[in-house]
Amino acid sequence: MKKLLPFSAGLIAGALLVAVAAVVAMPRLMIHEQTSPFGVEETVEKIKAAALARGWVVSGVKPLHESVRKNGGGELPPILLVELCQARHAHAILVEGPSRKLSAFMPCTVSVYRRDDGTTAVGSMNAGLLGRVFGGTVARVMGGEVARDQAAILAFLGK
Numbered sequence: 001m002k003k004l005l006p007f008s009a010g011l012i013a014g015a016l017l018v019a020v021a022a023v024v025a026m027p028r029l030m031i032h033e034q035t036s037p038f039g040v041e042e043t044v045e046k047i048k049a050a051a052l053a054r055g056w057v058v059s060g061v062k063p064l065h066e067s068v069r070k071n072g073g074g075e076l077p078p079i080l081l082v083e084l085c086q087a088r089h090a091h092a093i094l095v096e097g098p099s100r101k102l103s104a105f106m107p108c109t110v111s112v113y114r115r116d117d118g119t120t121a122v123g124s125m126n127a128g129l130l131g132r133v134f135g136g137t138v139a140r141v142m143g144g145e146v147a148r149d150q151a152a153i154l155a156f157l158g159k
Contacts, residue, residue, distance in 0.1 A: 029129055034157040036112070036120040040078045043112045043120050050153040051084050059083045059107050077114040083107040086149065092141045099138055105130070108146070110154070122157060124150060 036043040048058045060083045065076040085107040093099050094106075111123040127150050131142030 030126050032124050032126055034122045034124075034154065036122055036157055038120060040080060040112050040114055040120050043122060044080050044082055046156050047082050047084075047110055047112065047122070047153060050156065051082075054086075054149050054152060056084050056086045056149065056153070059085050064111075077116070079111060079113040082110045082112060084110060084153070086146070089141050089146050089149075093138055096137055099134070099136075102134065102138060108150070122154060124154065 038046065044061055048061070051058055060081075062081040062083065064079040064081050068074065068076055090106055093102055105125070108125065108127070113121055113123070115121050128143045128147040131139040131144075131147070134142070
């Protein structure tokens with residue numbers, strides 16, 4: 001019994017440490033941010049062209065900053081949401097009833113925004129990590145084809 005107490009305390013402390021590390025690291029792991037060498041509008045055009053070239057649909061570009069201002073939220077620098085969809089990938093996930101809740105992540109949205117220092121940044125979801133979290137078909141599609149396509153669409157940004 002005396003040996004069990006230190007072991008249990010160590011196990012609990014280890015689990016807490018892992019949980020804290022996950023909470024701290026998750027935002028950096030789940031969302032990627034890359035710097036664009038181009039302005040906001042030109043970056044959006046490059047993303048659109050690369051997505052179309054890979055067979056994706058650009059379902060819209062939404063000026064989030066304008067919506068926020070128009071609805072009483074105040075001024076923001078340009079923030080454009082580029083909505084991308086690839087029908088084969090979406091269908092492969094959504095055809096399975098239990099996976100339809102993932103439609104909350106569709107279309108895949110890439111944000112292009114001006115930072116406070118005047119540089120342009122691109123924010124995107126880590127499709128591979130999202131896929132691994134859900135497993136099964138979602139892991140295969142998001143972690144495979146979607147992650148590869150996303151990397152190719154944003155390849156002009158470099159690493």
